[in-house]
Amino acid sequence: MSVNSHLTSLASTLVLSEAEKSSITTSINTLSSRLTLYFSNTVTNHFQFGSSTRGTILPRKADSHSDIDYMVVFNTSDGQKKPQTYLDRLRRFVEARYSTSEICQSHPTIVLSLNHINFELVPAIYNNYGYHIPSPASSWLEWTSTDPSGTNELLQNENKDNNYQIKPLVRLIKYWNTRNGHPFTSFSLEQHIVSRSFWGCSTLKDYFYEFWSGFTYTYDTAQYIKNMVENAKSHAKKAKEYEDTNMPVNAELEIKKIVPSL
Template sequence: MSINSYLHDLGSSLVLNSNEKSSITTSINALKTRLTSYFGEDVIDKIIFGSYTRETILPRKADENSDIDLMVVFKNPYSYKPQSFLNRLKSFAEAKYSTSEIYQSSPTIVLELNHIKFELVPAYNFYSLYYIPKNSSEWMYTNPNDFNNKLVECNKNNTYKIKPVIRLLKHWNIQKNSRGLSSFELESKIAYEMTYSYINCTSYTDYLKSALGKLRTYSNATKIDNAVAKINEALRNENDGYPYTALSKIKEVFPEV
């Protein structure tokens, strides 16, 4: 197996399988139903956003901290601060999911189920614009679909390799970079830096080295340089006719799951 075939297969394995998707869909539908039952007309919308909608979320086998972001849109006629709604979401979770682990991880409420973790994000809508917590006392504007569109464009312009590359780099970030980059930070830096077709990039190793170069400013430069050096060493081994040595070296950067 070549290095790029291995990376292709690994990137494909870092997606939710059909059973996981089915279980998550069931949990999302139940959660939305319970929100409506508990809050009634005070909640005007429930919007899933984040890496789950972008198909860049890692399965639990690769990331025990994988979570689903759910924006709970409240009426807010009296301009309450975010903490008021965080308190209400925590009370909801404790009432409807009493056996689950529930806690505030500012500015969200985390609900941990057996198979997935939800981050409940309070929001309100003002003249068709959405606002979510910046912290416990301030709101900030968000467009939950804006970045999704950017990533779709970037992926399309780069022969549909960007989403697999993001999953591979999330895997590296967990296994080799001590989660030095947040999930969204990693995705956004790659998507915005590589929106258009990237010159001289055709293979997964090309894209991974280019993406790591883009991330170098924002993370541990030594670990990134080490990753690039090992990719280059693996490629040299492969070119010199040592495929097993090459695979062993690339697995030092992107281990099997």
């Protein structure tokens, strides 16, 4: 095996199985019908979004925290409410329409834990400026804008323009991230990769090496996270050096220290 074959094989295993896709589809259909019946015209739209619609979600076998993002757009014709008001409405919906064995938990989203996957129900409002969802707790703003379809289109275009290696790269880096306790948000990693230039890259290993050579952190990043990043960058650098000196076995061993076989 070589570095590229290991990365390619691993990336292909970091996708949802047909059984997982089927279970998720069933759950989404059930969720959709229950939302429509429960909220009627107080909700104007609801739909799946996020990494599961971009093909970059990791299967549960790789990341037990994998979840499906589902946006619920509330009708604001009676006046826009606080984010917490809509979160409370979603919480009451889950408590009313799902059994107590399915955990309901409040975050900037409402988390519905099913046997095969978690659903993050995200309350949203829509106006002339697009969709808005509750801001993270660290923000002083109540709402933050989001463009689900634009985000998906950008990733699709970058993937196409980069030999269809961007999605596999995203899954590999997210796999590294989850193995290290999620030091970065999955979305921030996707954004970083999509915004990068991978000039001259052709194979997945080229993209992998280029990612680590250019991946940085900020001054105020926690030291333990800096250490994780530097450790991965060091292994990637050694692997490339081994490849350049015709030592493929050693190179693969170094890469597996970053992303081992699943």
